[in-house]
Every structure is written in structure tokens, then in C-alpha cells.
Amino acid sequence: MDDLETRELRYFLTVAEELHFGRAAARLGMSQPPLSRAVRQLEQRIGVDLFVRDPRGVRLTTAGTVLVGEARSALAAVAAAGRRTRRAGLPTRHLVLAVKAGADHELLQALLDVHGADPDGLPVEVLFGEVHEQAAFLRDGRADVALMHRTYDDLTGFDTEDLRTEEQVAILPRTHPLATRESLVQDDLRDLPDLPAARWPRPDGSYPDGPGPEVRSQAQLAQLVALSRTVIVIPRSSRTLQWPEHVAVPVRDAQLATTVVAWPAGSTSPDVARVVRNAVLAAALVSSDAVPTA
Template sequence: MDDLETRELRYFVTVAEELHFGRAAARLGMSQPPLSRAIRQLEQRIGTELFERNPRGVTLTAAGTVLFGDAGPALAAVAAAGRRAQRAGRRTRHLVLAVKAGADHELLQAFLDVQDADPDALPIEVVFGEVHEQAAFLRDGTADIALMHRTYDDLTGFDAEDLRTEQQVAILPRTHPLAARPALSTADLRDLPDLPAARWPRVDGTYPDGPGPEVRSQAQLAQLVALGRTVIVIPRSSRTLQWPEHVAVPVLDAALATTVIAWPAASTSPDVARAVRNAVSAAETFATSRTA
């Protein structure tokens, strides 16, 4: 079988998302007949039908379902490669580092200081995102490297080096009875009727079921805690999110959170490798200074 083309994969994905050739053609800015021919040619090249046609639209066959699951990431990887190549070809080159807003501030500063002091290292541009966006930034080529947390983030498809491991704390409203405790357990925080856990959107934008408030940003989350509407458990270094209306209490049996520097597993960039080494060096120096 000949290699598949990104154009025909994009056509296929659009039809698979719409399950209707007319709507898919409108999205693609083309008429329906050439789209139908392109899908037929794709099916002939693969040697199997990808859609079952019916008067009201189409449905995916078993083969189409498999291709749909693989085609999206493949197209995203091609687009990401283009963005990284474009950035590498600029006259003034730099690396893009994705981080969570408010997280790992001291470690981030230590890393940037080491990177800036290295005459052979590229400058770093920092882009901030909300929870779980760092993985998306790496996958779509927006970022070259990212600071992520092994406890929370999906590291599938990335290589990573551990930078530091730390305890987690509960961020509570200052007026809540649990805020006076010297320490808590996960059982103390489970199913609190007055402080249901906040719900972050999934990758597809939908929210998991539950009584907790729906949030989209760290700022929203911090204000909801201050208003006594929810509680959060976060790495201790993320206490830069803490407001005067908050109290941070250690959660003794919570899983330890490990901050990592992550990058696409397929990367062969010496500039990325140098940045990773600098991040590890900065983390080691930072840990030594904290224990001195």
C-alpha cells in the first residue's frame, strides 16, 4: 500500500467527525463530489471500506474506527513538526517552555537562570497554560519542553526527567474547621458535603459528573476556594496560588507529586537536550540550597 497523504487523512477525519458528506464538504470549503471521490480512492488504496453509506449519512466501519483513532494524532504530529521546524528556521531562535500558571515558580526561576547563564543554550520563551494544557502544547508543537507533574499529567508520548518530588497540601478556606488542623489525611477530605472537589474539563471540553463546581482556570479555582465552595490538593510548591483567605494544610498520605521536564519522545534536538540538562542541574542546585 502506498503511503497515505495528509490531505486525504484530513478529508477522512472531517467526514468521520460529521458523519455526513455534505456537512464535511461545507467544512472543507469544497463541493461534495470530489470529497466522495477522494474517500473512495482512500478506501481503494487501503483495500477496505471505511464508511457504511446510508440515505441520512454515514457510519464508520470497524476499519474506519481504527483509522479515525490513529489519523487525528498523526495529523497533529505532522502539524507539530511543521511548527517546530518553522521555529527552528527563524533567524533569532529560541525554545518554548510550557508551564502551569502559578506552579513551580522557584524551580522555574532557577532553571531560567541556569539556561540564561549558559552561552551555548538558546533563550527560553515561557508560555503559561491551565491544568493539563502543557501536554497539548507539546503535542501540537506550540512548545518544545514543558514543566509537568507526574501525579496529574498524562506523559504518554513524552520523555521526561524528574526534577523534584514533594508533599501535597490541601488549600482550604481559612474559615473552614479543617483549616485549623496541623495535618490532614485523604480520608478527611473525601466526600466533604460543603467542599465538593472542583471539576476540570476533559480534552473534549466536557466535564466529569459530580457535585463540584466546573472550573477552567486557576484563578477561578482560587476564588472558589476563598468563597468556601471547593477544596484543592496541589503540590506544596504551587502555594503561590494561595490567597490570604486560604490556608494550606499538609495531606500526609497523598501521593507525592513529582515535577518533571518533558519533551516529545521523537525529539533529536541538541538544544532541547541541553535545556533538559540545565533543568536537571538547576533542580539539583536548588535542592541543595534548600537543605543547606
């Protein structure tokens, strides 16, 4: 089998996302017949059907589902190679650190301070994102290193170093009866008729079932809690997102959340290694209220 081309992988992924050749062709800015031919040629080269085509529409085969994940990884790797090579060739080199907007503020500030005082450390640009975007930033080369959470994020394909482990808290509207409690357990928050739990997207972008609102950004979540529309359980360090209308209450039996510094597996960059080392040093400076890692 000949090597696959990035162009045909992009064509395939667009059809897989739309499950409609006409809509996929419109997204790609091309007519449908050449797109259909390109996908047929891809199937012939690989030797398996990627789609089931019938009067009811188009759906992925088992092989096609496998190729979706593989193609996304391959295209991200190609994009990463270009972006990281381009940064390495800039007159003034720098590294990009991806973080969740509003999370781990104390740790982030400590890391920037420690790294900034390192005479051999490259300048660091901070790239803020929402939930699960840090993994995408690392995979496609927009970032070199990231602060992520073992409890929530997909760390597949990354090397990691644990920085701190902490309890989780429920962020509640200040006027809610549970906001007066010293602590809670997860059963206290389950099936609240007046306060359904917010639903974060999964790494693939889909949402779990449930009556709570779908949220994607920290700002959206903060306002929904203030409006008494939802409740959320988050790592204690993310309580910096609190508004005056919020109360943070510890959840005793919630799984502990571990913040990690992550970077592409197998990286041999001494500059990335220096950021990782400085992240560990920074974590030691802010770990007085955290649960020690093993």
C-alpha cells in the same frame, strides 16, 4: 494502500468530532457531498468502515476510533515538523518551554536563571498553558521542551527527566472547618456536601462524572475555591496560586507528585539537551523542601 493525505485525515477527524456530516462540512467551509465522498474514498483505501451510518445518526466503528488517535498524532507530527523547522531557520534562534500557568514558579525561575547564565544556551521563550496543554504543545511543535507532572499529564511519546517529587495539598476556603486542620487524608475530602471536588478535564478534553464544577483554568479554580464552591488537591509547589481567602493543608495519603522536564522522544537536539541539563541543575537549587527522587 497509497499514503494517506493530511487533508483527508483532517476531513475524517472533523466528522469524528461532530458525528454529523452536515456540521462537519460547515466547520470545514465546504458542502456535504464532497465531504461524504472523501470519507468514503478514505474507507475504501484503508479497506474498513470508519463510521456506522444509520437513521439514528453517525457513530465511529472500532477501526474509526483507532484512526482518531492515529490521525491526531500524525497531524500533530506534521505540524511539529513545520514549526520546528521554521524556528530553526529564523535569524535569531530560540527554544520554547511550555509550562502550566501558575505552577512550579520557583523551579521555572531557577531554570530561567541557570539557563540564562549558560553562555551556550539558546534564548528561551516561555509558553504558558492550562491543564494538559503542555503535551499538545510538544506534540504539534509549538514547544520544544516542557515542565509537566507525572501524576497528572500524559507523557506518552516523550522522554523525561525527573526533577522533584513533592507532597500534595488541599486548597480550601479559609472559612471552611477543615482549613484549621494540620493535615488531612483523602477520606476527609471525599463527598463533602458543601464542597464538591473540582473536576479537571482528562487529556482527551472530557470530564469525569461528579457533582463538582468543571474547571479548565487556574484562575477559574482559584475563584471557585475563594467562593467556597469547591476544593482541589494539587502539588505543593502550586500553592503559589493561593489567594488570601485560601488555606493549603497537606494531604498525607495523596499520591506524591513528580515534576518532570519532557521533550519529544528520540530528539537529538543538543540545544534541547542543554535545557534539560539546566533544568536538572535548577531543580537541585530548589529541592530543599521536596521529597528526593529515586
